[in-house]
Amino acid sequence: MIERRDVFQAIADPTRRMIIQKLSRGPQNLAGIIEDFGISRQAIAKHIKVLNECGMVSVTPKGREQVCEVQLAALDEVNDWVAESRKLWNQRFQKLEQFLEDTSSK
Amino acid sequence: MIERRDVFQAIADPTRRMIIQKLSRGPQNLAGIIEDFGISRQAIAKHIKVLNECGMVSVTPKGREQVCEVQLAALDEVNDWVAESRKLWNQRFQKLEQFLEDTSSK
């Protein structure tokens, strides 16, 4: 098992995805995030830790609060990977077309 | 812990992402997929099972072989979710602009 703490893993958990969407509406401190979630503060804190470690959420101390801000740019990596897969898929058909062209022109 | 077997979890594992990219180049049977991966056949088979369960890979028996084909449409869900997050984020700024406009026009 290789060391994993990347964006893909970050968005794998539904609770973390909900946190990301909540933070997309604006920064919140931990207490603010906890609302609406039926789990403990510590559980949320752990999720924030994961999101922070992979660059999805920045955490800035402000007095006794920890202000969390989502960093959506981190999701580019996901989009890029999906785009790359689609590109490979399309290249496949282009190669097939090329082959059919070459064959029929003989 | 809620029951999870979705596309997000499917692409969370780096090995599964590699399998998806390999299959994006064309369908393969299990034996074909195993090449280049330094892990056992059973490990690959388990990954294919996960990918199949969440609709990322279709498996068609062909004689003694199991032909695996990637279903990239399943990744739409991921793109959609990312797009939704970005939309929420942009709406936030639009609201801020609206506020500034309303304030300055007074």
Place this chain on the structure above:
DNA sequence: TCATAATACAACCATATGGTTGCCAAATGT
């Protein structure tokens, strides 16, 4: 000043995950 709000830290727990090995079954090709 002092209760309280906002978190951090640590220990613990059940289950999920990703991997292994060993053995079995069924097509395939020579």
Place this chain on the structure above:
DNA sequence: ACATTTGGCAACCATATGGTTGTATTATGA
């Protein structure tokens, strides 16, 4: 016919994951 290729099944294992509770710390506000 029969060795081989291809893959299924089951048991097992170590670690990761997502959660809990309890206790401690530190700003804040009345």
